[in-house]
Amino acid sequence: MWCRIRRRTALPRKLKTVPTTTAPNSFPCSTAANCGKKVLDYAFQRGLMHPEDMGPMTHWYSPTPRVFLEHFKPEFMVQSSNNYDHPEQQVWDCDDEKNVEHYMELTRAHIKHYGKGELFHMIGLAEWVFGSPEENLATKIRVMKTFIRHLRREYPDAPLLIASWDFMFRWKAPEVRKLLAELDPADTVILDYTTDSGSYSNNFVNWNLPHHFPWIFGIFQAYEPQNDLFFNFDRAEEMYIPVQDDPMCRGMVIWSENSHSNPLLEYLAKRSVDEPFSLGQFCANHCGDRAAAMEGLWEIRINFSIFFRKST
Known part of the structure; x- marks a missing residue:
């Protein structure tokens, strides 16, 4: 996850002539900036x-x-x-x-x-x-x-992650493939975190990423519909199949925007080291003698969501 800190970054030297104001009911930008620096320093010290x-x-x-x-x-x-x-x-x-x-x-x-x-x-x-x-x-x-030209003048060797968010919302698969033809695979990686979007016509497979362009397999899992009793692990496993023997896949990430992502964190931990994962085993590990009931509820929730998505 990258830190969204543009709102609290100190102004560059060339922009410091801009007058500043303090918004009501807010803490100083310097406080947020110091917190952000401490978080990043902590991450860097641990190899992140x-x-x-x-x-x-x-x-x-x-x-x-x-x-x-x-x-x-x-x-x-x-x-x-x-x-x-x-x-x-x-x-x-x-x-x-x-x-x-x-x-x-x-x-x-x-x-x-x-x-x-x-x-x-x-x-x-x-x-x-x-x-x-x-x-x-x-x-x-x-x-x-x-922007890539500007980047390469200053940082010629630094890898660039291009996020796939807009591809899912606003692009069609042929358009993504046209963009890929304009990019340099030597220093560019597609950061895809839309594999759980449910789209069968617009995803990393249709974009022709596997075996053709450097990319990262990712899962979004955001907002209320994807809290605990929803996540479709069967769909995730289906999308994971092309990843397993793909030398172009550079890794696996999640971009979780909710507070109940423990099941997905467990899935990520296991699949990133090629350990098997199943909903049944997850329920057995966490719910004891109520595992069957939990798995049944989970399946009902998934089926309802799939039906709702197809009918809208």
Whole structure:
């Protein structure tokens, strides 16, 4: 999991002329920044890696401070979708080199104060739509390549993780394959964490990742529907089959956004070292003489969810 800290990163040197304000009922940015640094230092000491966020990151979890907008007055990219239409959540025009440089300054600032610059992550223009399907794809690929060029000038050998979130929501499989043809597999890895999305037509298999492009097998498991009595381990196992003999698969991750992910953590621990896992065994280990009842409830919940998904 990477740390979403753009909101609390110290401003780069070139941007420090922007006046600052203190939001009501909030603790100082310095407090959050110090906490973030301690967390990352703790992780680095234990051999963990932190992907440095880069690219057009002013979206749903990293809105632009209003003082920045008032000071620099960046033009925005013109989107045809109406989501994230507040100025603080829009993308600065990435065809303007000044805006691209400001985005890169955010990444440099985090590396200087908190990170290492050994691994990078980019989600691209995720969840937005720009013009027709053809224009949208061309725009997203063009912007992604722009930031990759900047990255390679400064960090020529650092691996780049490209998140698959937008692929699941806004792309079709042929479009993902077109993007892959534009990327360098020597220093790029697709970070896929959508294998439990339930899509049979738009997933890492249809994108032609196995045996063709470096990638990471991942599971999202987020929000209320995927708490305890839901997760479809049979579906996860079905999607795991192409992974087992794939030299291009660089690892296995979860991106869990709920508070009840213990079953999935156990699944990850076992499957990452090729130990078998089954719902029946999980229930037996945790529920004792009520294992059969628990497994029955679990299966009912899964079947209900599958029926609901197909009917909507």
